Amino acid sequence: MRAAAYLRVSTGRQAESDLSIPDQRKQIAAFCAAKGWPLVAEYVEPGASAMDDVRPEFQKMIERASDGDQPIDVIVVHSFSRFFRDGFGLEMYVRKLDKVGVSLVSITQELGTDPGQVMMRQLIGMFDEYQSRENAKHVLRAMKENASQGFYNGATLPLGYGLEEVEKRGNRIKKRLVVDPVEAETVRLIFRLYRSGDGTSGPLGVKATTCWLNGRGYRTRRGARYGVATVHKILTNPVYIGEWVFNRRSAKTQIEKPKAEQIVIAVPAIIERAEFEAVAATLKGNNPRVTPPRVVTGPILLTGLATCATCSGAMTLRTGTSKSGKVHSYYSCSTHSRQGKTGCQGRAIPMNKLDTLVTDHLVTELLQPDRLRATLSALWASRAEKAAEVDGRVGALQAEMTTAEERLKRLYAMVEDGVTDLDDILRDRLAALKLDRDRAKAALDRIRVNERPAAVIAPDLVERFGQLMRENVTAGEIPFRKAWIQSIVDRVEVDDHVIRIIGDKSSLEHAIMVGGST
Template identity: 45%
Template structure:
């Protein structure tokens, strides 16, 4: 017998959206499948004259978090400003969430948009009694999820200890086959994939011996070699990261370790908790150990201390003009030399980008020299900043508009913070809960940041009519010229970032891009001796 309809459902012409979910394909066979859930919800709506406008299906997703694309899309649609739905209907509350805190957070988000969450199998009623019953049910779902996870993990550990594979995707070079059947369950093991295994052997051969025309290749050269000859890592180009992973994976010498990492926390477990499995050998153990020794010998962390210490001047600013990728730091001669190099070429090889590398000190000197000659020269600064010597009405209007937006955002964040405190007061959340503490910290930091930006804008709006004077410009120029060349890496980096948004590098060409707005912010910051707000976009200043 269907549960009685809550009072809210008595209104005519209600529009609803349904959300259905199963955790895994195996659960879809043994639990209520997606099709069964859809059928039950459809019959529920037809029997009550509810317009079921849309159905969101989520196969193979856990309800312990919100990392579910269809769930997020459903929430976004249900809480849209035009209010397209009156109800979100689920088969049971466990389909919606198996975490009490998250369940209540998203239920309240729907309620704020005047959308009610309804379970067709759990009629909790309304008012305080309904809230209590729903809270108990969601807490029980959370408990049941934790118990299930504990039993599943124990079963997987036992399965691995018996030498069987636990169902995740195998490493490159292997495939999963059924070894035997126990009851209604298949017991699986790893077998060599004869289509992929030659790639693994080639990678180790290149690292140990080379390609026949040269000596042993480094990881980056191996990536270029593989991608240049059409090899693919299961359909995708090779990267430095997955070649490194192949060279370090003990599985290939016949020893695989299960339970190395906590999949939820993302943390590595202690070595004594790992479970060792014997698997078919692709790489001889002697060759594998030789590779490990060579990798350890070439580890940059074992090289002598670098000549240059402290922050790298242009990291995060330098871009490759050829492909648009970020420039990263490469070293040569065991760390004696440092280069800015295209990150895309470094990870995917020469086929991804033809951009080269440039000595770090050469590019640093070129950028600093250009800034000194073209930006902070005494005769140059007043012209660049002339547009800001007087506040314009348009500038004031923009600041007031931005101030109103910031105040509104702070009000929303303060409200979210108060709601978190209310959950604690009502006993529905614990301050010791890690997720709760993270959200609390996030909203506190956001309120603090917004307050700081609001105060900064308010000071700008109430400052004197003539905010930047020629005297202030001259003082700032002298300070900046000294800061750019005083030898303190951290200070040089800070001053450079005041003026530069991007440095694009190509063969024979360096393009420096910044904003005039950044110059105004820098001058004001040097006068006020306080942190200025993040500058908004303005006309570019480009130096070639």
């Protein structure tokens, strides 16, 4: 009987200790020697789970055992749990091996092939699976507790962070994430390139940012070139605003778990929340499923912004040639171009004329410091009025909650003093009061979650932003100018005798806070 030994441990830590695998090897060798079986092969799997078959050495062994020259007669393991810890997987591979004349033998659980012993093997497989899942449950519970205390659980460190030993509990060293100054600068650079560019061009999209980094010799922690997926992951990772999430996804299926099971670990932030949210909004807007690529990177200044006032269709670029051979470019209603007058009567305007009208009007009517301050003042006044209404609602909810609490206390006191008995009517009253209190408390919690601190924008920041915008919306490359205009303008409506530039004051405020500080 030509034998192959399969040796496995579950974790890298067990493999590093170099105790379990040598012991398995020694016992299997002694067992085979006693049986007179020559050991013709050995397959070692350090740090691999037996809950699935995603194991290179395991697959190599199964493939070799199934070869037509039949080099192996028996696979020997220390216990069935070394081979598989899933009952279904164990039986599937036992039967697969049996079809090619190879048997599986456990030196600590020797079983034959009669029905009773086959059933015993199946029971052992089920018990091993149960034990593995129970162990995994307890390990995850301990890791969640460790994470809730803010400690590192051993995942791959995000770029920009290192580890610091905090304390020692028995043989275990507790660690926390700290900012790596060198890598953190690279992270800030990636956000800056995507958001604002390198100073010589407009914002660089994910692919352009990747090319910029690779072209200037930037490399990942492992020395590899950056990829688009790597840069996108950095731009969307909330760890950079101080929120590292543990237990977010299932390790096997990668399906996101319910929020209640996720643990948010507070870590030092590298990126300001306002900048992270601005990048997230840009990523969402630049998603090809949301916005066509031509709107994001096209060479036309108002593509994606200019719309027809009659049908709300996009105004797209058209060209024509005059009798003199000169080419004229103009914005034209796309609905009219596709459907004719049945869709829209249509309108067109020379490209240079509309571009100049919009940029000149923004410069003279909105981006002057006095006008910016007046616009922001109107926004803050409206916000203050809404805040006063919210304050009134908060006061009413607090009064409701206080009243319910006082009534509950009085009823509890009456029961404790023996003034009344806790009958069904009183129970219903207590339940109703608790419901009123909890409803008021939940409403208060929602208001507090949605509350945002009042924005404070210094006059010099407004001045600097206005100057920056005046310079950038009128000169430079089209993608650069387009990005600045899109940060404050939602759309440009083209009517027969008037052009309407429409935007949101909150977007303007956000652009000043983010753009004015860069």
